[in-house]
Amino acid sequence: MGWQREGFETHEGEVGVLLADGSEPGPVYYDLGSGSYFHGSTDWWAYDGTLRRPTAASMRGRCACGWRGERIMPLDWERVSSAGHDAYDVSAPEEDWEAHMDDVATRALPLPDDVSGLLRALRERLDALVDDNPLLVLKAVQEAEGIVADFGPIAARYLTGDAMPLAQIAEALGTTEKAAGSCLTRYRHLYL
Incomplete structure (x- = not known):
């Protein structure tokens, strides 16, 4: 699991790697035995060059969301293998992602x-x-769903009718364009 910030779940961050030529490698696949499924990983420590995997530089x-940090x-790898990948310092990439998230939060509509x-x-x-009364909580959630059903479709139809660019909607919601499009579609067609 990567880095997350509450309210911005589509912006999960993680350590990304680059090869010596500056390219970003695709996932590393693991053959876990017989079968047609191969587990893929983009965990930074998987690019250590073992078993013919690419070696990250x-x-x-x-x-x-597609953002990549400018600071490289x-x-x-000697320090990674002696300390272990859990103990290796990856705070700089995380700090850059936090700055990216501060920017996303600033641009989101409050x-x-x-x-x-x-x-x-x-x-x-x-x-x-x-804990004390889950039935009461379920009743409250049911009421909240009624509010969502009343206002979600209206708001989604207004936004779609105004032909607001999806990028602008995504920025205001603090999410990705894909997630914003899914949100609009879900609410536009809610209870039809």
């Missing part, structure tokens, strides 16, 4: 304070109730 931050740090406060209070109240 450097690392940088990367995000599921060399990989020292909710009005009163709406944000209501949602936060609802979440806190349901969290306090769930």
Whole structure:
């Protein structure tokens, strides 16, 4: 699992690697025995050159949205093998991803304070109730789904009708274009 920030789940970050020629390698596949399925991985430590895998020369931050960090740090495989990949310092790529996320959060449309406060209070109240009265929590969730069913399709149809560019919608939601498109489609066709 990579780095995540609450509210921006489509922007999962991780350490990305580059080969000596500056290219970004594809996934490494593992043959786990007989069968037609081969497990693929993009974990940075899988590019260590063993078993004819590519050898990464450097690392940088990367995000599921397609962002790649500009700062490139060399990989020292001797230190990785002596310390173990869990102990190897990957804080610089993570710091770059955090800066990217700060930029995403800054460009995202903030909710009005009163709406944000209501949602936060609802979440806190349901969290306090769930252990003692899950049926009551389920009832509240059912009510919330009714609100979503009332307003989600209206908002999605307005946005689609206004022909707002998907990139602009994605930026305002703090998500990727693919996720924003899925969101619009889901709400536009909710309960049809």
